Amino acid sequence: MSDRPSYRGTLRIGSGRRVLDLPLIAWLTVIWVLLWGTLSWANLVNGVLVAVVVCLAFPLPAVDLGLRLRPLGILRLVACLLYDMYSSSLSVTRQIFTRGPLRAAVVAVPLRCRSDLMLTSTAVAVSNVPGGSVIEVRRATATLFLHVLDADDPGAIAAARRSVWRTEELVARAFGTAEDIALAARPAPEEEQSP
Numbered sequence: 001m002s003d004r005p006s007y008r009g010t011l012r013i014g015s016g017r018r019v020l021d022l023p024l025i026a027w028l029t030v031i032w033v034l035l036w037g038t039l040s041w042a043n044l045v046n047g048v049l050v051a052v053v054v055c056l057a058f059p060l061p062a063v064d065l066g067l068r069l070r071p072l073g074i075l076r077l078v079a080c081l082l083y084d085m086y087s088s089s090l091s092v093t094r095q096i097f098t099r100g101p102l103r104a105a106v107v108a109v110p111l112r113c114r115s116d117l118m119l120t121s122t123a124v125a126v127s128n129v130p131g132g133s134v135i136e137v138r139r140a141t142a143t144l145f146l147h148v149l150d151a152d153d154p155g156a157i158a159a160a161r162r163s164v165w166r167t168e169e170l171v172a173r174a175f176g177t178a179e180d181i182a183l184a185a186r187p188a189p190e191e192e193q194s195p
Helices: 022-036 041-057 071-098 116-127 154-175 178-185 189-193
Strands: 009-010 019-021 105-110 134-140 143-148
Touching: 009 116, 019 022, 019 041, 041 189, 071 154, 105 154, 116 134, 116 143, 116 154, 134 154, 154 178
Parallel strands: none
Antiparallel strands: 009 019, 105 143, 134 143
């Protein structure tokens, strides 16, 4: 039995370990056609043949990124990010023009999901919102270190943490596995410790 997992988009060849990754074949075919510069039936057929030969001659190990695309979750994530970008940019602009020097702080935010995909996606989503940017990701503890403006207000620090946890849940519901979604739905780490 092969140690290579079976996932959608693959086609097994015989009883051996040869597996054709259909998205990879499509991508290699597109590259072939682009290299020739002309979309024709001959280039398309030759591209598919070359891609199949390359995949059979140089098989890649199976990699499951844990990526699941959920259209409704992606729409919710995009809508929330756009709203956060708009409201945060207004808030940052107001803080700059109406107040004196701002005290910034670096806040550690432990995440519930520990997969590399969830850590990276959450960090990128959080960094896209003005007023808080990720300055470090500690993979071993699944912790984001966030630069936060207006650190004089303890409520702002707590709100920044809640915002990261909300973004983590939205990212999990957009791209994560069922396990990621279950982890992200759990209470936040600091909420678990409070009496």
